[in-house]
Amino acid sequence: MNALSLSEVTVDLGPRRILERINLVVTPGSFTCLLGPSGCGKTTLLRAIAGFTPLSSGDIRLGERSITELPPEKRHTAMVFQSYALWPHMNVGDNLAYPLKLRGIPKDERTQRVATMLERLALGGFEHRSVTQLSGGQRQRIALGRALIIDPPLLLLDEPLSNLDASIRRSLRGELRQLQKSLGLTTVMVTHDQEEALQMADQIVLMREGHIVQVAPPASLYQQPADLEAARFLGVDNTVACSPQDPSALAGAKTLGFRTREARVDVAPSVNALVRRGQVTECVYTGDGYQIGVTANDQTLFATARTPVEAGRFVTLQVPESALIPFGPDHRYMPSLNAQEHTA
Template sequence: MSKAAEIDIVSVSKVYGTTTAVEAISLKIPAGTYCCLLGPSGCGKTSTLRMIAGHESISSGDVRLGNTVVTDLPPARRGTAMMFQSYALFPHLDLIDNVAFSLKMKGVGKDERRAKALDMLKLMQMEAYAPRRPAQLSGGQQQRVALARALITDPEALLLDEPLSALDPFLKIRMRAELKKLQTSLGITFVHVTHSQEEAMALADLIVVMNEGRIEQAAHPRTVFERPATAFVARFMGDHNVVSGRVTGSHDGMVVFDVPGGASLAASGQGREAGEPIDIAIRTDHVRIGEPPAKGLGFTGIVANIEYRGSTVKLSVNGTGIEDFTVIVDDADFFAKPVAVGDAVPIAWDAEDAIVLGRLDS
């Protein structure tokens, strides 16, 4: 295989008429990284992937692959390969000819390209199916063939557009493990578009969370999970409660703020001016129920909903000025001291679990 390449995206924008799909994003993806572009529909992640591939023109900015600026190069000359969401296999060709197609376009001789295609099918454990047509394969098998076809050109980076979205939940998890194993063994850069937080967490060394054409955070999965950069990331990843208010002051390394129509709370952080808007995040699984909170580190609320989830129980609690506050508690702890919908319960957390979030300049 060819070596992996670093991908450097420099102030790249994509404008369709009056709509800005991607707004001046800059991102370095180190060579050999498994990078997931993550975000809701319409956030610009697929446009970004297609601009790296050369299937979408860049309105402004540059893309560099290794030492080469590829902004104006056609897809075939970039050193990237793309695997499409639909797999786009040719129904009338057997698997060997499907996989060998790009080599045929490059003028590689029939015996050589078919031998290389068979090697790629072996890598995907699909050589036994070589004489078949795509319609005779399952979804997971078709995906393996699409991967073999993308990898036959020895790309420095493989670009994957929602590659697991068409698979059933069990196959998704199996193929996730295979993709990770494949990337590790090939050592090339993978850039994978998904709207699934779970998929991104399971696969990526680098998660890039996008929203409305901009990058909200680019970091290791654990950092994104433990220290979300913005309120959007905290809400999208789904593991933090976000509480907003206005700063009233600070003391002992804590910033104090009022929730509209509600309590006064505190969070770890400083350098905030009185009257400034503030968002804080509190991990859902670091919240305790039934324990009176220290000053500014909790509130009393009414239990609105309880969901049993096996090893954990999820509670939704409403406080004054705070709606749908989520608490995830261990099932043994919950059933040792159960509460019911409609109960008033104190909610508490530790100072280090309340983090002040940044805001993107609008």
């Protein structure tokens, strides 16, 4: 049984169409990320699932039950907002206990469940602390705990880590994912951070202008983006026109894309590689090496090097075949001949 299914979900806000015929299946216990640039509709989709944004047409089902016409409080979903939304006049324990109080849970049981949740969040003993005394990471844990304490069948996260410092965000990613796995909780999270989605998700829903472009596991999405625009969003920052000397497995491709970190200018020649000869125009230190700008055939490409390379020097830029992403004349992803043979 699917934990969550969306069928032909469409949302109009005034004259503007925000979501266009969205179809999506989320399996029980999985972690799904809605990923895309600002304005693509991912937050609207999450709010539609939660019941805060009404549908113009379509259906949303939780298990076998349609929740399309139900108000948010009747959907039995839990949502964690970007802004934490904690009540500053309540201490930590009262913030966590409030959803249980609304559901008529007896005080003794509320106290026990709050203590258990705080231990799970590595915040044991924080019951009586004011939320205003907490760090950003601790506040986000409490916001998450307040959602989890009602044992929801579906957890919805609206960019919950975006307000945190980079180091805390990286740490909380792992904690959140571990907690989700241990609870077997079906989770849908909105993010614009590609690294976050790739690290946390079982499946990623890539969105653009109110449509779903691609649904895939992280590795498949990263290595086989649906089209050139998706590839660029996912960090493919170099594209070249395919030429006869490029690897034969890529024959028929119009354009080849690759990421700067996959290209090198200081390695021995390779047989199965894209090769371009050009002149160095810039050399920038990146902390773990150097980014090299190379002008070849009136086009600037970027590669990496272990040591600095002086401007004006002629170098050979190489990208291994395995790191090249081929696209056809329509800019759609085109499997290589090797991949087609393997599939056959």
